[in-house]
Amino acid sequence: MHSRVAVVTGANGGVGLAIARRLLSQGAPGKDMKVVLACRNQSKAMAARAELLAEHPQATVDLVELDTSSVASVERAAAAIQSLCPAGIDLLFCNAGAMAIASLDVVSIVRGLLLHPVAFFESSEALRQKRGLVTADGLGEVFQTNVFGHYLLITRLQAIMSAGARIVWTGSAASRLDFKRSDYQHVWGGKAYESSKYIVDQIVEPLDKRLQPLGIRCVVAEPGNVCTNFLAGLGLPLFEYLVVAVFYFIRVVLGLARFTITADAGAVGPCYAALADNVDSRIKYHSHSTRAGQAYVEELPLESCKDTGSFLIARLDGLVKRFDSKKQQQS
Ligand SMILES: NC(=O)c1ccc[n+]([C@@H]2O[C@H](COP(=O)([O-])OP(=O)(O)OC[C@H]3O[C@@H](n4cnc5c(N)ncnc54)[C@H](OP(=O)(O)O)[C@@H]3O)[C@@H](O)[C@H]2O)c1
Numbered sequence: 001m002h003s004r005v006a007v008v009t010g011a012n013g014g015v016g017l018a019i020a021r022r023l024l025s026q027g028a029p030g031k032d033m034k035v036v037l038a039c040r041n042q043s044k045a046m047a048a049r050a051e052l053l054a055e056h057p058q059a060t061v062d063l064v065e066l067d068t069s070s071v072a073s074v075e076r077a078a079a080a081i082q083s084l085c086p087a088g089i090d091l092l093f094c095n096a097g098a099m100a101i102a103s104l105d106v107v108s109i110v111r112g113l114l115l116h117p118v119a120f121f122e123s124s125e126a127l128r129q130k131r132g133l134v135t136a137d138g139l140g141e142v143f144q145t146n147v148f149g150h151y152l153l154i155t156r157l158q159a160i161m162s163a164g165a166r167i168v169w170t171g172s173a174a175s176r177l178d179f180k181r182s183d184y185q186h187v188w189g190g191k192a193y194e195s196s197k198y199i200v201d202q203i204v205e206p207l208d209k210r211l212q213p214l215g216i217r218c219v220v221a222e223p224g225n226v227c228t229n230f231l232a233g234l235g236l237p238l239f240e241y242l243v244v245a246v247f248y249f250i251r252v253v254l255g256l257a258r259f260t261i262t263a264d265a266g267a268v269g270p271c272y273a274a275l276a277d278n279v280d281s282r283i284k285y286h287s288h289s290t291r292a293g294q295a296y297v298e299e300l301p302l303e304s305c306k307d308t309g310s311f312l313i314a315r316l317d318g319l320v321k322r323f324d325s326k327k328q329q330q331s
Helices: 014-026 042-055 071-084 106-115 117-121 141-160 192-214 229-234 237-252 268-275 306-330
Strands: 004-009 033-039 060-065 089-094 101-104 127-129 161-170 217-222 283-289 295-301
Touching: 004 014, 004 141, 014 033, 014 042, 014 089, 014 268, 033 042, 033 071, 042 060, 060 071, 071 141, 089 141, 089 268, 101 229, 106 117, 117 237, 141 161, 141 192, 141 306, 161 192, 161 268, 192 217, 192 306, 217 268, 229 237, 268 283, 268 295
Parallel strands: 004 033, 004 089, 033 060, 089 161, 161 217, 217 283
Antiparallel strands: 101 127, 283 295
16 A cells, blocks of 8 residues: 555656656655556656656556546546556646647747846747637637646546645746736747646635635645646757756856756755645746755745636636537537
8 A cells, every 4th residue: 555646747757857866866755656647658657667767666656548638538547547546636737738739939039038138038029929728628729728727637536635645736926917807828929838737826825725624735836947748749859958958057156046957956845835734825936046956945935816716717717618528428
């Protein structure tokens, strides 16, 4: 019997894999930790599992296929997790995330570098994002991937979450821009990623309030600027190396702590939010790093608006209901 069970979405690489690794190293001293990697790409997931088992041969690492941009996949994954974890779940990391990158935005790069270089490197201004992307379920693709897929997963798993369980969302600092209620799934705007992360910030506190009577807490953490596969969509490997070099320059020379750079450092905030004795859903748990690369957690107030949170929770509940009645009609 495992004394703690953690499910990590998007755990086949980057921050998600680093979260799983940290949990196995530090998760519950003296206790067994079982980790379920809930991933879209199964060959990458198998490689990630093999990597973790090579480092922790005694660990239990299970795989579940999950595409958060598909309601059917979330339903199948929730059922698979329930049968893999009969004793319940203690930690759920809503980490999978994507930005639909179209190209580099050269005009914004020049303007950003000239007018506000520090803020520029803390934002995603350099990237032009695709517009008009809708999934087979009829939802904004980035919204469904980053937000609704996880919201539905939580809805399906909350009955088997243990008293004292934690849900940790991986948020972003790039979450303040371009949210519009009239297009809350951000299908038509150019900042679907930021908008989705803004939604995460807004729903965490109301979700936490709703789940607290069940003994479940819900919080948001932020990995900092990490060099992961996130820019792979650009198809410019040389640019990715340049980004790594620029990030090191910014952290070492300018001393900007949010440039955590490695996935392992980026996982510090999410793991702290999952394992600390006390957490607060009005706080965002940021991974930061010293110039020398020592990672630590910075707790900063979450910028949220009650009214927007209630608006979004109502929309998300409405979507869950819509897909529930579709399922009933089909059965
Ligand atoms: N890197 C940063 O600087 C940074 C900063 C702030 C926040 N974040 C957040 O950190 C989280 C992890 O990103 P990362 O930096 O580790 O990037 P990454 O290396 O690209 O990892 C993203 C993970 O999400 C998965 N994913 C994407 N779309 C999915 C879908 N539809 N269904 C299931 N899984 C999906 C990917 O799986 P596949 O292999 O199948 O694509 C991958 O495992 C994301 O939520 C991201 O927004 C990152």
